[in-house]
Structures are given as structure tokens and as C-alpha cells.
Amino acid sequence: MELITARLRLDPLRESDADALYAxxxxxxxxxxxGWKPSTRGEALDFIRAQQHSTPDRRDSWLQRAIRLADATLIGDLGLHIPAGADGSYAFGITIAPVYQGMGYAREALRALFDMVFGELRAHRxxxxxxxxxxxxxxxxxxxGMRQEAHFRESLKLRGEWVDDVIFAMLAREWAHARAER
Ligand SMILES: CC(C)(COP(=O)(O)OP(=O)(O)OC[C@H]1O[C@@H](n2cnc3c(N)ncnc32)[C@H](O)[C@@H]1OP(=O)(O)O)[C@@H](O)C(=O)NCCC(=O)NCCS
Known part of the structure; x- marks a missing residue:
């Protein structure tokens, strides 16, 4: 899976990304x-190697993608969870490196991801x-345009601390509506 936007390219992480990803x-x-923080560059490299062959048709797995500028500089990454069954309910997470935050990159990358997930992958949610x-x-x-639809009290343990977990969601028809409004 490779996605191109006006400023970004989303493609597989490479071993040569290990320094930037770790940083x-x-x-x-x-x-x-x-939930995940690498303690060493080696852990970042292991993370990259573990997901190198992931594809959107591998059920119950995380598909990780690099977020790059046009010159291939790694500025962040995103993960898409492919559901176990063919139920069309996907999850995601995103990270942008601090020096590239506040420039609209996360929103640009996620718009492209949502288009792909609700389009090509025919996700429902x-x-x-x-x-x-x-x-x-x-x-x-x-x-x-996502809605907050749940707030679970102290349901997530992050590095030894119980924290509140908040769920944001969007349905395919809501994304179609949000796109039409833009
Ligand atoms: C959350 C995160 C991905 C946002 O990335 P980003 O590229 O800076 O976000 P964008 O520039 O695309 O911002 C889009 C919108 O998000 C909101 N936003 C982003 N950063 C914000 C901040 N620090 N404070 C308030 N709103 C913020 C704003 O609504 C912004 O729109 P606006 O600029 O028109 O006001 C980034 O801060 C990050 O990587 N955080 C650490 C990792 C993390 O916690 N990830 C979340 C797991 S899902």
C-alpha cells in the first residue's frame, strides 16, 4: 500500500529509517x-523489520506505514489495524515527529488513509x-469529522499507570458526507 498526497508519500518503513524513527x-x-516507546535504536529496527511484509489483506494485524516528504525524509508513521474477520471495522494510530508538528501533515495523511480505507478496503467503520x-x-x-463515542475509565495501562481510554469513530457514510462538505 502506497498513498500519495499533495505533500506526502505514505509507503513501507525501511531499515534506513531506523535512526529517524528511533529519534x-x-x-x-x-x-x-x-503504548510503544523504543528504548534503543535496535528496538526501532526490530519494529521496522517486523512489519516490512505486512499487507492490507493480512487479517488481525497492524499495517505500519512511513509518512514522508517528497524528498523521502521520514516525518512520522501511521498504523492501520486490519480486523480479524471480514467485518469492515478498522482502527488506526498516527505519530508525527515534533519538528514537523503543527503543519497539517497528520490531517493530510489521515485524509488519504480514510479515502483508501473507506474506498478501496470498503470499511464500514x-x-x-x-x-x-x-x-x-x-x-x-x-x-x-470524527465523533467521540466512548470514554472508558482507567481501562488502559500505559507504562504502569491506569489511564482513561477515549474512542473516536467515523462511519463510511459520515466520511462521504465530510468529503462532500469540503
Ligand atoms: C497528534 C499529532 C499526530 C498531530 O500531528 P500534527 O501533524 O501536528 O497535526 P496537524 O498539524 O495535522 O493538525 C491538525 C489539527 O489537529 C489539531 N491539533 C494538532 N496539534 C494540536 C495541538 N498541539 N493543540 C491543539 N490542537 C492540535 C488542530 O485542530 C489542527 O488543526 P488546525 O491547525 O487547523 O487548528 C501529533 O501531535 C503527535 O504525533 N503527537 C504524539 C503522538 C501521539 O500522541 N499520537 C496519537 C495517537 S492516535
Whole structure:
């Protein structure tokens, strides 16, 4: 799976991305509300190797993609969870390196992802599970037209701490409506 937008290219992570991926994913500000934080460059490399052959038709797996500028600079990554059954309900997560935040890159990448998931993959529903304190991410998801539809009290353990898990979701028809409004 490869997606092209006006400024970005979403394609597979490569072993040569390990330094950049490790640098931003191990940044405490980036990892604050995330389940995974590499402790070493080797862990970042293992992560890249583990997902190198993932495809959208591999059920119950995470499909990880690099988010790159046109010159191939890695500025972030996103993950799409492919459901176990053919039920059309997908989940995702996204990370942008701090120096590239606030420039509309996450929204641009997610718009392309949503187009692909609701189009080519014919998803019925797409959701994201986020730490309730992650205000930038909640604002990002709302800006895409997603709804907050659940708030689970202390249902997620992040690095030894119980945190509230908030679910944002969108249905295929809601995405079609949001696109038409743009
Ligand atoms: C959440 C995150 C992905 C946003 O990436 P980004 O590229 O900076 O976001 P964008 O520039 O595309 O912003 C799009 C919208 O999101 C919201 N937003 C993004 N960052 C924000 C911030 N720091 N504070 C408030 N709103 C914010 C705004 O509504 C913004 O639209 P606007 O610029 O028109 O106001 C980024 O902050 C990040 O990687 N955080 C660390 C990793 C993480 O927690 N990921 C969430 C897991 S799903």
C-alpha cells in the first residue's frame, strides 16, 4: 500500500529509517500517550523489520506505514489495524515527529488513509483509541469529522499507570458526507 498526497508519500518503513524513527519515537513528548516507546535504536529496527511484509489483506494485524516528504525524509508513521474477520471495522494510530508538528501533515495523511480505507478496503467503520489527556490528538480527530463515542475509565495501562481510554469513530457514510462538505 502506497498513498500519495499533495505533500506526502505514505509507503513501507525501511531499515534506513531506523535512526529517524528511533529519534522521534523515543522522544518523551511523543511517547507520553503512546503504548510503544523504543528504548534503543535496535528496538526501532526490530519494529521496522517486523512489519516490512505486512499487507492490507493480512487479517488481525497492524499495517505500519512511513509518512514522508517528497524528498523521502521520514516525518512520522501511521498504523492501520486490519480486523480479524471480514467485518469492515478498522482502527488506526498516527505519530508525527515534533519538528514537523503543527503543519497539517497528520490531517493530510489521515485524509488519504480514510479515502483508501473507506474506498478501496470498503470499511464500514474506522476508530481510534486515545489517552483521554491527549488533547492535540482529540482535536486532530475532531477536525477530521470524527465523533467521540466512548470514554472508558482507567481501562488502559500505559507504562504502569491506569489511564482513561477515549474512542473516536467515523462511519463510511459520515466520511462521504465530510468529503462532500469540503
Ligand atoms: C497528534 C499529532 C499526530 C498531530 O500531528 P500534527 O501533524 O501536528 O497535526 P496537524 O498539524 O495535522 O493538525 C491538525 C489539527 O489537529 C489539531 N491539533 C494538532 N496539534 C494540536 C495541538 N498541539 N493543540 C491543539 N490542537 C492540535 C488542530 O485542530 C489542527 O488543526 P488546525 O491547525 O487547523 O487548528 C501529533 O501531535 C503527535 O504525533 N503527537 C504524539 C503522538 C501521539 O500522541 N499520537 C496519537 C495517537 S492516535
Amino acid at each position: 522521534y519515537r523515543s522522544d518523551p513528548a511523543v511517547a507520553l500517550y503512546q 474506522l476508530h481510534a483509541s486515545i489517552d483521554q489527556r491527549n488533547a492535540p490528538c482529540a482535536a486532530l480527530l475532531r477536525s477530521l
